[in-house]
Amino acid sequence: MKKMLSTVIGGALVCAASAATAQNTTPDSPILFTNVDVFDGVNEALMEDVNVVVTGNKISAISSEELVVAGGRVIDGTDHTLMPGIIDSHTHLMFSGVTFPEILFQRQSYTTIQSTLMARDTLMNGVTTVRDMAGDVFGLKRAIDDGSIPGPRVYPSGAMISQTSGHGDFRLPAQDNPMFGGARPVSDQKGHGAQVDGVPQILAATREQLRLGASQVKLAIGGSVSGINDPLDTTQFLLEEIQAAVAAAENWGTYVTVHGYTTRAVNQAIDGGVKSIEHGQLLDRPTLERMAAEGVWLSIQPFTICSEAGLTEAQNAKQAIVCQGTGQVYEWIKELPDLKVVHGTDIFISPGPGIGVSEEVEQMERLLDWFTPYEILKMSTGNATELLQLSGPRNPYPGVLGRVEEDALADLLLVEGNPLEDIKKVTNRDNIKIIMKDGKIYKNTLP
Known part of the structure:
Protein backbone atom coordinates (compact mmCIF):
# COMPACT_ATOMS: atom_id res chain seq x y z
CA MET A 1 0.00 0.00 0.00
CA LYS A 2 1.29 3.39 -0.88
CA LYS A 3 1.31 6.64 0.97
CA MET A 4 -0.63 9.29 -0.88
CA LEU A 5 0.99 12.58 -1.87
CA SER A 6 -1.65 15.01 -2.99
CA THR A 7 -3.00 18.52 -3.08
CA VAL A 8 -6.20 20.22 -2.07
CA ILE A 9 -8.99 20.52 -4.61
CA GLY A 10 -10.18 24.09 -4.82
CA GLY A 11 -13.35 25.05 -3.00
CA ALA A 12 -14.70 26.74 -6.10
CA LEU A 13 -14.60 23.44 -7.98
CA VAL A 14 -16.50 21.69 -5.21
CA CYS A 15 -19.11 24.47 -5.19
CA ALA A 16 -19.47 24.19 -8.93
CA ALA A 17 -19.98 20.47 -8.57
CA SER A 18 -22.65 20.92 -5.92
CA ALA A 19 -24.58 23.24 -8.19
CA ALA A 20 -24.22 20.88 -11.12
CA THR A 21 -25.90 17.97 -9.34
CA ALA A 22 -29.28 19.68 -9.83
CA GLN A 23 -28.90 20.23 -13.56
CA ASN A 24 -30.78 17.09 -14.67
CA THR A 25 -34.43 17.99 -14.21
CA THR A 26 -35.60 14.37 -14.22
CA PRO A 27 -33.69 11.09 -14.38
CA ASP A 28 -35.13 10.35 -17.82
CA SER A 29 -34.67 13.76 -19.46
CA PRO A 30 -32.26 13.15 -22.36
CA ILE A 31 -28.98 15.00 -22.77
CA LEU A 32 -27.49 15.50 -26.23
CA PHE A 33 -23.77 16.14 -26.68
CA THR A 34 -23.25 17.65 -30.13
CA ASN A 35 -20.16 18.01 -32.32
CA VAL A 36 -17.89 16.01 -29.99
CA ASP A 37 -14.94 13.77 -30.68
CA VAL A 38 -15.22 10.48 -28.79
CA PHE A 39 -12.61 8.26 -27.19
CA ASP A 40 -14.55 5.05 -26.65
CA GLY A 41 -12.14 3.53 -24.11
CA VAL A 42 -10.86 0.92 -26.54
CA ASN A 43 -9.82 2.28 -29.93
CA GLU A 44 -6.92 4.62 -30.54
CA ALA A 45 -8.70 6.55 -33.29
CA LEU A 46 -11.23 9.08 -32.07
CA MET A 47 -14.74 9.13 -33.47
CA GLU A 48 -14.77 12.65 -34.85
CA ASP A 49 -17.60 15.17 -34.86
CA VAL A 50 -20.37 12.91 -33.61
CA ASN A 51 -23.49 13.35 -31.50
CA VAL A 52 -24.15 11.35 -28.35
CA VAL A 53 -27.44 11.01 -26.48
CA VAL A 54 -27.75 10.02 -22.83
CA THR A 55 -31.19 8.86 -21.74
CA GLY A 56 -31.68 7.99 -18.09
CA ASN A 57 -28.42 6.40 -16.94
CA LYS A 58 -27.34 4.97 -20.30
CA ILE A 59 -25.90 6.06 -23.62
CA SER A 60 -28.84 5.66 -25.99
CA ALA A 61 -27.38 6.83 -29.30
CA ILE A 62 -24.08 7.67 -31.00
CA SER A 63 -24.28 9.02 -34.52
CA SER A 64 -22.55 11.23 -37.05
CA GLU A 65 -26.03 12.24 -38.21
CA GLU A 66 -27.93 15.12 -36.65
CA LEU A 67 -29.93 14.03 -33.60
CA VAL A 68 -32.79 15.77 -31.84
CA VAL A 69 -33.96 15.21 -28.25
CA ALA A 70 -37.47 16.30 -27.37
CA GLY A 71 -37.65 18.04 -23.99
CA GLY A 72 -34.00 17.36 -23.34
CA ARG A 73 -30.86 19.37 -23.00
CA VAL A 74 -28.22 20.13 -25.62
CA ILE A 75 -24.52 20.55 -24.79
CA ASP A 76 -22.24 21.81 -27.56
CA GLY A 77 -19.03 19.79 -27.43
CA THR A 78 -17.13 21.53 -30.21
CA ASP A 79 -13.34 21.20 -29.70
CA HIS A 80 -13.94 18.77 -26.82
CA THR A 81 -13.54 15.00 -26.36
CA LEU A 82 -16.16 12.82 -24.71
CA MET A 83 -14.60 9.83 -22.97
CA PRO A 84 -15.39 7.26 -20.26
CA GLY A 85 -15.01 8.20 -16.61
CA ASN A 395 -21.59 -7.04 -9.67
CA PRO A 396 -23.27 -4.06 -7.96
CA TYR A 397 -23.60 -2.18 -11.26
CA PRO A 398 -24.60 -4.60 -14.04
CA GLY A 399 -23.87 -3.10 -17.42
CA VAL A 400 -20.92 -1.83 -19.41
CA LEU A 401 -18.55 0.58 -17.64
CA GLY A 402 -15.37 2.10 -19.03
CA ARG A 403 -16.60 2.49 -22.60
CA VAL A 404 -18.55 4.92 -24.74
CA GLU A 405 -20.93 2.75 -26.72
CA GLU A 406 -24.65 2.42 -27.10
CA ASP A 407 -26.38 0.95 -24.03
CA ALA A 408 -23.28 1.47 -21.85
CA LEU A 409 -23.77 3.11 -18.46
CA ALA A 410 -23.41 6.89 -18.78
CA ASP A 411 -20.24 7.60 -16.80
CA LEU A 412 -18.62 10.26 -18.98
CA LEU A 413 -16.06 13.06 -18.99
CA LEU A 414 -16.06 15.98 -21.42
CA VAL A 415 -12.52 17.35 -21.70
CA GLU A 416 -11.22 20.25 -23.73
CA GLY A 417 -8.92 19.11 -26.54
CA ASN A 418 -7.61 15.62 -27.28
CA PRO A 419 -6.40 13.57 -24.26
CA LEU A 420 -4.90 10.92 -26.57
CA GLU A 421 -2.33 13.50 -27.63
CA ASP A 422 -1.78 15.06 -24.21
CA ILE A 423 -2.57 13.17 -20.98
CA LYS A 424 -2.74 16.49 -19.12
CA LYS A 425 -6.07 17.11 -20.79
CA VAL A 426 -7.32 14.64 -18.15
CA THR A 427 -4.83 15.05 -15.31
CA ASN A 428 -5.48 18.81 -15.21
CA ARG A 429 -8.80 18.83 -13.37
CA ASP A 430 -9.71 22.29 -14.64
CA ASN A 431 -9.63 20.89 -18.16
CA ILE A 432 -12.39 18.40 -17.33
CA LYS A 433 -15.45 20.48 -18.12
CA ILE A 434 -18.21 17.95 -17.43
CA ILE A 435 -18.25 14.98 -15.07
CA MET A 436 -21.24 12.66 -15.45
CA LYS A 437 -21.92 9.52 -13.44
CA ASP A 438 -24.95 7.30 -13.98
CA GLY A 439 -26.44 9.89 -16.33
CA LYS A 440 -26.24 12.72 -13.76
CA ILE A 441 -23.99 15.74 -14.15
CA TYR A 442 -21.84 16.43 -11.09
CA LYS A 443 -19.66 19.12 -12.64
CA ASN A 444 -20.23 21.52 -15.53
CA THR A 445 -17.87 24.44 -16.06
CA LEU A 446 -18.63 25.08 -19.71
CA PRO A 447 -19.29 28.75 -20.46
Missing part, protein backbone atom coordinates in the same frame (compact mmCIF):
# COMPACT_ATOMS: atom_id res chain seq x y z
CA ILE A 86 -11.70 7.06 -15.15
CA ILE A 87 -11.68 3.70 -13.33
CA ASP A 88 -9.21 3.35 -10.44
CA SER A 89 -8.75 -0.40 -10.20
CA HIS A 90 -7.04 -0.34 -6.79
CA THR A 91 -7.73 2.20 -4.07
CA HIS A 92 -8.77 2.50 -0.40
CA LEU A 93 -11.45 5.09 0.27
CA MET A 94 -11.72 4.25 3.98
CA PHE A 95 -7.98 4.72 4.51
CA SER A 96 -7.61 8.09 2.77
CA GLY A 97 -7.64 11.48 4.46
CA VAL A 98 -6.33 10.01 7.70
CA THR A 99 -2.97 8.93 9.06
CA PHE A 100 -2.08 5.33 9.75
CA PRO A 101 -2.23 5.73 13.56
CA GLU A 102 -5.71 7.21 13.17
CA ILE A 103 -6.83 4.15 11.24
CA LEU A 104 -5.58 1.85 13.98
CA PHE A 105 -6.16 3.80 17.18
CA GLN A 106 -8.88 6.44 16.70
CA ARG A 107 -12.65 6.13 16.56
CA GLN A 108 -14.10 4.76 13.35
CA SER A 109 -16.57 7.65 13.05
CA TYR A 110 -13.78 10.13 12.22
CA THR A 111 -12.35 7.85 9.54
CA THR A 112 -15.82 7.46 8.05
CA ILE A 113 -16.33 11.23 7.84
CA GLN A 114 -12.98 11.67 6.12
CA SER A 115 -13.84 8.90 3.66
CA THR A 116 -16.91 10.84 2.51
CA LEU A 117 -14.64 13.78 1.61
CA MET A 118 -12.30 11.43 -0.23
CA ALA A 119 -15.23 9.94 -2.15
CA ARG A 120 -16.39 13.39 -3.23
CA ASP A 121 -12.90 14.48 -4.27
CA THR A 122 -12.34 11.23 -6.14
CA LEU A 123 -15.43 11.81 -8.25
CA MET A 124 -14.47 15.43 -8.84
CA ASN A 125 -11.14 14.22 -10.26
CA GLY A 126 -13.05 12.42 -12.99
CA VAL A 127 -12.78 9.01 -11.31
CA THR A 128 -16.28 7.56 -11.61
CA THR A 129 -15.57 3.96 -10.50
CA VAL A 130 -13.16 2.39 -7.99
CA ARG A 131 -12.28 -1.13 -6.94
CA ASP A 132 -11.81 -0.72 -3.20
CA MET A 133 -9.17 -3.20 -2.16
CA ALA A 134 -9.50 -3.23 1.64
CA GLY A 135 -11.59 -1.48 4.24
CA ASP A 136 -15.09 -1.48 5.69
CA VAL A 137 -16.44 0.58 2.81
CA PHE A 138 -19.91 -0.99 2.67
CA GLY A 139 -21.73 1.85 4.44
CA LEU A 140 -19.94 4.47 2.35
CA LYS A 141 -20.88 2.64 -0.83
CA ARG A 142 -24.53 2.52 0.24
CA ALA A 143 -24.58 6.26 0.97
CA ILE A 144 -23.11 6.98 -2.48
CA ASP A 145 -25.50 4.64 -4.24
CA ASP A 146 -28.61 6.08 -2.60
CA GLY A 147 -27.54 9.64 -3.37
CA SER A 148 -26.84 10.75 0.19
CA ILE A 149 -23.29 11.84 -0.75
CA PRO A 150 -21.43 12.27 -4.05
CA GLY A 151 -18.80 9.70 -4.92
CA PRO A 152 -17.71 7.09 -7.44
CA ARG A 153 -19.20 3.67 -7.97
CA VAL A 154 -17.57 1.32 -5.48
CA TYR A 155 -16.65 -2.33 -6.06
CA PRO A 156 -15.95 -3.32 -2.42
CA SER A 157 -13.67 -6.09 -1.18
CA GLY A 158 -14.34 -5.46 2.50
CA ALA A 159 -11.74 -6.75 4.91
CA MET A 160 -8.41 -7.83 3.49
CA ILE A 161 -7.91 -11.43 4.56
CA SER A 162 -4.44 -12.08 5.95
CA GLN A 163 -2.59 -14.82 7.79
CA THR A 164 -0.84 -14.37 11.12
CA SER A 165 2.42 -12.51 10.36
CA GLY A 166 0.93 -11.46 7.03
CA HIS A 167 0.36 -8.13 5.35
CA GLY A 168 -2.71 -7.40 7.47
CA ASP A 169 -1.13 -8.27 10.81
CA PHE A 170 -0.29 -4.92 12.39
CA ARG A 171 -0.05 -6.15 16.00
CA LEU A 172 2.76 -4.87 18.15
CA PRO A 173 5.22 -7.40 19.66
CA ALA A 174 3.49 -7.39 23.05
CA GLN A 175 0.10 -8.25 21.52
CA ASP A 176 -0.57 -11.98 21.54
CA ASN A 177 -2.37 -13.87 18.81
CA PRO A 178 -6.12 -14.21 19.50
CA MET A 179 -5.71 -18.00 19.23
CA PHE A 180 -3.36 -17.82 22.23
CA GLY A 181 -5.44 -15.56 24.43
CA GLY A 182 -4.73 -12.20 22.82
CA ALA A 183 -7.35 -9.60 21.96
CA ARG A 184 -8.86 -9.45 18.51
CA PRO A 185 -6.72 -7.06 16.37
CA VAL A 186 -8.08 -3.52 16.03
CA SER A 187 -8.15 -3.69 12.24
CA ASP A 188 -10.34 -6.79 12.50
CA GLN A 189 -12.63 -5.10 15.01
CA LYS A 190 -13.15 -2.22 12.60
CA GLY A 191 -13.86 -4.51 9.66
CA HIS A 192 -10.77 -3.49 7.69
CA GLY A 193 -8.94 -6.80 8.01
CA ALA A 194 -9.42 -10.43 8.92
CA GLN A 195 -6.45 -12.23 10.47
CA VAL A 196 -7.06 -15.95 9.95
CA ASP A 197 -5.17 -19.24 9.77
CA GLY A 198 -6.28 -22.56 8.31
CA VAL A 199 -9.02 -23.57 5.91
CA PRO A 200 -12.00 -23.25 8.31
CA GLN A 201 -11.08 -19.69 9.28
CA ILE A 202 -10.35 -18.56 5.75
CA LEU A 203 -13.68 -20.00 4.60
CA ALA A 204 -15.50 -18.12 7.34
CA ALA A 205 -13.70 -14.85 6.55
CA THR A 206 -14.40 -15.14 2.82
CA ARG A 207 -18.05 -15.95 3.35
CA GLU A 208 -18.39 -13.07 5.82
CA GLN A 209 -17.20 -10.53 3.24
CA LEU A 210 -19.59 -11.99 0.69
CA ARG A 211 -22.41 -11.73 3.23
CA LEU A 212 -21.62 -8.05 3.73
CA GLY A 213 -21.71 -7.36 -0.01
CA ALA A 214 -18.19 -7.83 -1.38
CA SER A 215 -18.07 -7.83 -5.16
CA GLN A 216 -14.71 -9.62 -5.02
CA VAL A 217 -12.60 -11.04 -2.17
CA LYS A 218 -9.04 -9.96 -1.46
CA LEU A 219 -6.29 -12.05 0.14
CA ALA A 220 -2.78 -10.97 1.10
CA ILE A 221 -0.53 -13.72 -0.25
CA GLY A 222 2.89 -12.07 0.11
CA GLY A 223 4.92 -9.46 1.94
CA SER A 224 4.29 -5.73 1.81
CA VAL A 225 5.91 -2.32 2.09
CA SER A 226 3.68 -0.96 4.86
CA GLY A 227 3.45 -4.11 6.97
CA ILE A 228 5.47 -4.33 10.16
CA ASN A 229 5.44 -8.12 10.51
CA ASP A 230 5.83 -9.40 6.94
CA PRO A 231 9.15 -9.30 5.07
CA LEU A 232 8.73 -8.48 1.39
CA ASP A 233 10.02 -11.85 0.15
CA THR A 234 7.57 -14.00 2.14
CA THR A 235 4.92 -16.25 0.62
CA GLN A 236 1.73 -16.18 2.65
CA PHE A 237 -1.07 -18.74 3.08
CA LEU A 238 -0.81 -22.34 1.97
CA LEU A 239 -2.13 -23.50 -1.37
CA GLU A 240 -5.11 -25.25 0.22
CA GLU A 241 -6.05 -22.06 2.08
CA ILE A 242 -6.06 -20.06 -1.16
CA GLN A 243 -8.05 -22.78 -2.90
CA ALA A 244 -10.65 -22.68 -0.11
CA ALA A 245 -11.17 -18.93 -0.53
CA VAL A 246 -11.42 -19.31 -4.31
CA ALA A 247 -14.00 -22.10 -3.98
CA ALA A 248 -16.11 -20.04 -1.57
CA ALA A 249 -16.02 -17.02 -3.89
CA GLU A 250 -16.81 -19.11 -6.95
CA ASN A 251 -19.81 -20.59 -5.14
CA TRP A 252 -21.11 -17.00 -5.01
CA GLY A 253 -20.31 -16.37 -8.66
CA THR A 254 -17.36 -14.07 -8.09
CA TYR A 255 -13.57 -14.20 -7.78
CA VAL A 256 -10.51 -13.75 -5.54
CA THR A 257 -7.85 -11.12 -6.11
CA VAL A 258 -4.59 -10.97 -4.19
CA HIS A 259 -2.00 -8.56 -2.88
CA GLY A 260 1.35 -9.90 -4.05
CA TYR A 261 4.69 -8.77 -5.41
CA THR A 262 6.92 -11.78 -5.83
CA THR A 263 7.10 -14.60 -8.34
CA ARG A 264 6.79 -17.44 -5.82
CA ALA A 265 3.80 -15.99 -3.99
CA VAL A 266 1.96 -15.04 -7.16
CA ASN A 267 2.50 -18.40 -8.87
CA GLN A 268 1.12 -20.21 -5.83
CA ALA A 269 -1.92 -17.92 -5.91
CA ILE A 270 -2.48 -18.61 -9.60
CA ASP A 271 -2.18 -22.35 -8.86
CA GLY A 272 -4.94 -21.76 -6.31
CA GLY A 273 -7.27 -20.24 -8.90
CA VAL A 274 -7.13 -16.48 -8.29
CA LYS A 275 -8.17 -14.23 -11.17
CA SER A 276 -6.29 -11.00 -10.47
CA ILE A 277 -2.94 -9.90 -9.04
CA GLU A 278 -2.71 -6.56 -7.28
CA HIS A 279 0.77 -4.95 -7.59
CA GLY A 280 3.20 -7.50 -9.09
CA GLN A 281 6.21 -5.17 -9.34
CA LEU A 282 8.68 -7.97 -8.55
CA LEU A 283 7.38 -10.57 -11.00
CA ASP A 284 9.62 -12.20 -13.58
CA ARG A 285 8.78 -12.43 -17.28
CA PRO A 286 7.77 -16.14 -17.26
CA THR A 287 5.13 -15.37 -14.61
CA LEU A 288 3.76 -12.48 -16.66
CA GLU A 289 3.71 -14.77 -19.70
CA ARG A 290 1.80 -17.35 -17.66
CA MET A 291 -0.70 -14.71 -16.60
CA ALA A 292 -1.19 -13.65 -20.21
CA ALA A 293 -1.73 -17.25 -21.33
CA GLU A 294 -4.18 -18.05 -18.50
CA GLY A 295 -6.09 -14.76 -18.57
CA VAL A 296 -5.05 -13.62 -15.08
CA TRP A 297 -5.33 -9.86 -14.61
CA LEU A 298 -2.54 -7.55 -13.46
CA SER A 299 -3.69 -4.49 -11.50
CA ILE A 300 -0.46 -2.51 -11.19
CA GLN A 301 0.59 0.93 -9.95
CA PRO A 302 3.54 3.17 -10.95
CA PHE A 303 5.49 2.95 -7.71
CA THR A 304 8.39 5.11 -8.86
CA ILE A 305 9.01 7.13 -5.69
CA CYS A 306 11.63 5.03 -3.91
CA SER A 307 11.72 6.75 -0.51
CA GLU A 308 9.09 8.74 1.34
CA ALA A 309 8.88 10.81 4.49
CA GLY A 310 6.61 9.19 7.04
CA LEU A 311 7.80 5.65 6.35
CA THR A 312 10.19 3.88 8.69
CA GLU A 313 13.69 2.94 7.60
CA ALA A 314 12.57 -0.67 7.17
CA GLN A 315 9.52 0.34 5.13
CA ASN A 316 11.59 2.59 2.88
CA ALA A 317 14.05 -0.27 2.32
CA LYS A 318 11.17 -2.42 1.08
CA GLN A 319 9.78 0.50 -0.93
CA ALA A 320 13.10 0.87 -2.75
CA ILE A 321 13.03 -2.79 -3.83
CA VAL A 322 9.49 -2.48 -5.20
CA CYS A 323 10.39 0.79 -6.90
CA GLN A 324 13.37 -0.78 -8.66
CA GLY A 325 11.20 -3.56 -10.07
CA THR A 326 8.45 -1.32 -11.40
CA GLY A 327 10.17 -0.15 -14.58
CA GLN A 328 11.21 -3.65 -15.64
CA VAL A 329 7.68 -5.01 -15.28
CA TYR A 330 6.30 -2.12 -17.34
CA GLU A 331 8.85 -2.89 -20.08
CA TRP A 332 7.67 -6.51 -20.18
CA ILE A 333 4.03 -5.40 -20.22
CA LYS A 334 4.78 -3.50 -23.43
CA GLU A 335 6.12 -6.72 -24.93
CA LEU A 336 3.11 -8.86 -23.89
CA PRO A 337 0.03 -7.54 -25.73
CA ASP A 338 -2.17 -10.40 -24.48
CA LEU A 339 -1.57 -9.56 -20.81
CA LYS A 340 -4.67 -8.03 -19.23
CA VAL A 341 -3.53 -4.87 -17.42
CA VAL A 342 -5.41 -2.16 -15.55
CA HIS A 343 -4.18 0.94 -13.74
CA GLY A 344 -4.70 1.53 -10.04
CA THR A 345 -3.26 4.00 -7.56
CA ASP A 346 -3.24 2.17 -4.20
CA ILE A 347 -3.94 5.47 -2.48
CA PHE A 348 -3.70 4.62 1.17
CA ILE A 349 -3.07 7.33 3.74
CA SER A 350 -2.87 11.13 3.64
CA PRO A 351 -0.97 13.68 5.68
CA GLY A 352 -4.21 14.84 7.26
CA PRO A 353 -7.89 15.72 6.82
CA GLY A 354 -9.20 17.58 3.81
CA ILE A 355 -6.38 16.43 1.55
CA GLY A 356 -7.61 15.76 -1.98
CA VAL A 357 -6.89 12.68 -4.04
CA SER A 358 -5.19 14.38 -6.95
CA GLU A 359 -2.74 11.49 -7.29
CA GLU A 360 -5.54 9.36 -8.73
CA VAL A 361 -5.12 11.16 -12.03
CA GLU A 362 -1.66 12.74 -11.66
CA GLN A 363 -0.14 9.27 -11.23
CA MET A 364 -0.99 8.70 -14.88
CA GLU A 365 1.71 11.18 -15.87
CA ARG A 366 4.38 8.89 -14.38
CA LEU A 367 3.36 6.21 -16.87
CA LEU A 368 4.49 8.38 -19.79
CA ASP A 369 8.00 6.94 -19.35
CA TRP A 370 6.63 3.66 -20.72
CA PHE A 371 3.24 4.22 -22.39
CA THR A 372 1.45 6.57 -24.75
CA PRO A 373 -1.51 8.63 -23.50
CA TYR A 374 -3.81 6.25 -25.38
CA GLU A 375 -2.33 3.19 -23.66
CA ILE A 376 -2.58 4.86 -20.25
CA LEU A 377 -6.20 5.90 -20.72
CA LYS A 378 -7.14 2.49 -22.08
CA MET A 379 -5.71 0.86 -18.93
CA SER A 380 -7.82 3.32 -16.94
CA THR A 381 -11.08 2.86 -18.85
CA GLY A 382 -11.85 0.17 -21.43
CA ASN A 383 -9.40 -2.42 -20.13
CA ALA A 384 -11.26 -2.49 -16.80
CA THR A 385 -14.64 -3.34 -18.36
CA GLU A 386 -14.09 -7.09 -18.37
CA LEU A 387 -12.37 -7.10 -14.97
CA LEU A 388 -15.38 -5.45 -13.31
CA GLN A 389 -17.69 -7.98 -14.92
CA LEU A 390 -15.77 -10.87 -13.31
CA SER A 391 -17.97 -10.23 -10.25
CA GLY A 392 -20.83 -11.89 -12.13
CA PRO A 393 -24.05 -11.82 -10.08
CA ARG A 394 -22.17 -9.97 -7.31
